[in-house]
Amino acid sequence: MLSTQALPVVRATAPVVGANISAISELFYRRLFEAHPELLRNLFNRGNQANGSQRDALAGAVAAFASLLVERPDERPDAILGRIANKHASLGITSDKYTIVARHLLGAIPDVLGDAVTPEVAAAWDEVYWLMANALIALEARLYAQASVADGDVWRQMEIVERDEVSEDAASFVLRRPDGTSAPSFRPGQYVSVQVELPDGARQIRQYSLSAAPSQKDWRITVKRERSLDGVQPEGEVSTWLHTHAQVGDVLDVSLPFGDLVFPDADTPLLLASAGIGVTPMLSMLDHLANAGSQRRVIVVHADRSPATHAHRYEHVELVNRLANGSMHLWYESGADAHPALEAAEGRADLSDFALPQGTTAYLCGPLPFMQSVRGHLIGNGVPAASVHYEVFGPDLWLSRQ
Structure with missing residues (x-):
């Protein structure tokens, strides 16, 4: 929770910081890698730095966290930061890295915004950063403890x-x-x-x-x-x-394994929706359910360019068939007719009129446009937003595009 001194300052300056957060994060990364080139070679994804997606992900996370502090100060940040903490734990990030980041990120803010950054503004955004950093450090420490390893020893x-x-x-x-x-x-x-x-x-x-x-x-x-x-x-x-x-x-x-796209043991209905290589976590879930002899209602949706690009396609179908109450819905952009046994539709996945059992929990994985489309259809059909979970491969751009 922000201090009483910082709260009005962050509320007043959030629009200008938000409007310039991409420029701030771009300057931050440039300076970070100039001072610590080993981080770009051995920790950060060079491809995501080149295409700007890591910059956009950082911008989205900072903006979402600041908005949470201002608009919902009593809400825990785990929903926003949990996915980031799992990614960091899987990289072996330790708390000392946050001090390095602070030096370059907080230094970039006044250099982009100029005289608008008074000492009071600088102090308020320093508070925002350390609230976010300390929350992540605590979450990551918990993940390391759950894995029974020292911090970063993954x-x-x-x-x-x-x-x-x-x-x-x-x-x-x-x-x-x-x-x-x-x-x-x-x-x-x-x-x-x-x-x-x-x-x-x-x-x-x-x-x-x-x-x-x-x-x-x-x-x-x-x-x-x-x-x-x-x-x-x-x-x-x-x-x-x-x-x-x-x-x-x-x-x-x-x-060691990390990630928060996991379902609790229960008997409520599940929707597992994937596209492309996003099928991979769904295979693990389906394999687990099939081995356990689960009686849950499981609705599987998968979209792909063609049967030839559908990874593990026969295994995917076979796992659904092993479920007592499983059903599968496939879409291929082309080539569906060449494999009639797969019972696939031609075109892009369309869940706009999809009927789901009451109490369904949905898990999504695939390209961001696919997941946003599916999420919109699910919410439009009455599925609560809190019941829709997702996994992103690479930088989490979801927050930056809400």
Whole structure:
């Protein structure tokens, strides 16, 4: 909660800070990486820095947090910060990084806004930052404690024991501890980070959902190769490396599992809606439900470019068929008629007239436009906003586009 001195200052200056937050975050990142180039090489996603999505995600998170402090001061920030905290924990972020960020982020505000930043304004936004930072530090400390590790001690070596090409642009990798013991447990829907050393010596990190049930001895991740579609956007550095180089017998640096797209044990209806490689956390959830013999009503929605790009498509269908009360709805932009056994519709997913059981909880994963469209249809059909949960691969741009 903001102090009584800071609250009116933040309320009065939030519009101008919000209008300039992208410029502030752009200057912040430039100065941060000038002072600490190792952070860009070995921690931050270089691709997301190049295309500006990380800047936009930071801007959205800061603006949303400041709005929460001003408009709903008694509300806990976990809903806004929980997803960020899980991402940070999967990277092994420790509290000392927040001091480095503070120096460059808070220094960027007066340099962008100029004389508008009086000592009182600077102090108020310093308070906003540290309220956000300390909330994240506390959430991350809790996640580390739940994993029974020291803060930041999340990296483990995992050996690739299987590799399968599961669509025209995705491969799955089964990972096992080198000593053969069972991999750490996780909750269906969670992800791990994978760190690889690239040809220029940089050690880049990406998150990949665990795509099989936690009852397995091993972990499985499924990686889509991110290609440049316009010749300008760079290809995915880590996904390209994994597709090109990672083979059975190789050892990868992999984090412990984190992520908050998990469902509680209950008997309420579920909607699992995915598009593209967003299918991966849904596979883990479905595998878990099928293995447990769940009687829950489970409605599965998936959209893809074509059957050929639908990763694990036959496994996806088979898992739904194993559920006593499961149903599946597929949409392909093209090629649906070539696989009549899949019973897919042609075109883009349309849930505008979708009838859902009372009390349905929805879980979404896929490109942001897909999730926003599905969320809008669900809320329009009476599903409470609090019952719609989502996962984003890469920077969380959801908040910046509300």
